[in-house]
Structures are given as C-alpha cells and as structure tokens.
Amino acid sequence: MGTITFITGGARSGKSRFAESLLSGKDDVLYLATAIGFDDEMRDRIAKHRSRRNPGWETVECHRGFAGELITRLAGRRYILLDCVTIMINNIMVVDSDVDWNRAGMDAVDRVEQHIQREIFDFIVIARNFTGETLIVSNEIGLGLVPPTPLGRYYRDIAGKVNQLIAAESDYVYLMVSGIPVKIK
Numbered sequence: 001m002g003t004i005t006f007i008t009g010g011a012r013s014g015k016s017r018f019a020e021s022l023l024s025g026k027d028d029v030l031y032l033a034t035a036i037g038f039d040d041e042m043r044d045r046i047a048k049h050r051s052r053r054n055p056g057w058e059t060v061e062c063h064r065g066f067a068g069e070l071i072t073r074l075a076g077r078r079y080i081l082l083d084c085v086t087i088m089i090n091n092i093m094v095v096d097s098d099v100d101w102n103r104a105g106m107d108a109v110d111r112v113e114q115h116i117q118r119e120i121f122d123f124i125v126i127a128r129n130f131t132g133e134t135l136i137v138s139n140e141i142g143l144g145l146v147p148p149t150p151l152g153r154y155y156r157d158i159a160g161k162v163n164q165l166i167a168a169e170s171d172y173v174y175l176m177v178s179g180i181p182v183k184i185k
Contacts, residue, residue: 002130006166006185008140009176016083018174018181019135020052027056028132029079030070034063034088036095049083057081063091066123078132082123085138085166086159092116093155101151113158120162124169138163140175 005022007015023029031053037043053059058077062069070080092115093099099108127134142160147153167173173185 002127003133003172004124004127004166004170005133005135005172005174006163006170007135007137007174007176007181008163008167009174010140010143013176014179014181015137015139015176016049017052017179018176019081019083019137020054022135023054023057023079023081026079027054028077029054029057029081030073030077031057031059032066032069032080032082033059033061034082034084034091035061036063036091038095063088064096064119066119067126070126074126074130077130080127080130080132080134081137082134083137085120085136085162086141088119089116089155089159089162092119093151093158101154102149104150104154109154113154113161116158116162117165120165124166128169136166136170138166 007019009015033046033049035042035046035049037046050059058073060069060073093112097112099112139159140163141156147156167185170185172183174181175184176182
C-alpha cells in the first residue's frame with residue numbers, strides 16, 4: 001500500500017518547489033501536471049515549472065482521467081507527483097464545463113462538484129494501490145476574503161471540500177507558509 005503526502009498552502013508559498021525537493025535526485029517519478037496554457041501568463045508559469053523539473057522524470061500533462069493515464073505508466077515507478085489539484089478544479093469548472101456560473105442552480109454545481117470529487121477519489125484509490133509514494137499539491141484558498149462572484153465562491157467551496165478529502169486520506173500533510181513547510185499530519 002502506497003503512502004500519500006499532501007502539500008497545501010497559499011499561492012506562491014513554495015508548494016511545488018517543496019514537493020519537487022522531496023523527490024530530488026530520484027529519476028523514477030511520474031509527474032502529473034494539470035495546467036493548461038490558455039494565455040501568456042499560464043504558458044509562462046508552465047515553462048518555468050518545466051525548466052525546474054528533473055529531466056529524468058516523465059511528465060504527463062492532464063487534468064482529468066488520471067486512471068487512464070496512469071494505468072500504463074506506473075510500471076517501474078516509485079513516485080507520483082500530482083501538481084496541482086486547484087488548477088485541475090479550475091480546468092474542470094471553467095474549461096470542461098458549459099455551466100453558466102452566474103446563473104447556475106445547485107443541481108449543476110453539485111453535478112460538477114461530484115465529477116471533481118470522483119476524479120480525486122479515483123486518483124486516491126490508484127495512489128493507495130500504488131506501491132510507491134504519491135505527493136499531491138493543492139492551493140489553500142479558503143483563508144482569504146469571500147469571493148465576490150458565484151464562480152469564485154463555488155470554486156472556493158469545492159476546492160475546500162476536495163482538500164479536506166485529500167487531507168483525510170493522506171498519511172502526511174504539510175502546510176507551506178512563506179516557503180517553510182509546517183507538518184500538520
């Protein structure tokens with residue numbers, strides 16, 4: 001049974017760098033990158049993340065359907081790094097969904113939330129059955145102001161619930177504060 005380490009914290013708190021540092025010197029890493037380069041800013045962020053990665057790591061760029069991506073790629077691997085859950089949530093809510101979040105009823109919100117939770121649950125099952133170590137990175141976005149838009153509030157709420165699910169299933173949890181990892185579980 002594999003171990004799961006969850007790394008959360010605010011934007012630019014050092015989550016990805018910390019996760020990558022835990023795998024420093026290891027070449028048998030499968031890196032799941034969830035970002036989509038839909039604008040110049042995101043393409044720049046993706047390029048910076050790519051440049052930091054160990055070239056020996058296999059990178060799979062996907063934000064959903066992890067089971068299908070992982071089934072053929074885990075042989076011989078000892079580590080999985082999923083970076084980042086909140087980007088995955090954004091992509092499912094905004095890119096994949098046709099929901100008008102300003103007018104969405106709770107049925108639509110619940111349907112998208114259940115889809116996201118199913119993606120995460122399926123990933124956790126894979127991580128638990130994996131004999132190696134899995135690291136999961138996600139932003140903690142619930143510590144700030146209440147977002148002024150329905151999309152922002154739904155996103156915050158869904159991300160908070162998903163983070164709780166991941167933390168509950170994880171063996172270790174770190175909260176990143178100004179680049180400093182604080183072990184909380």
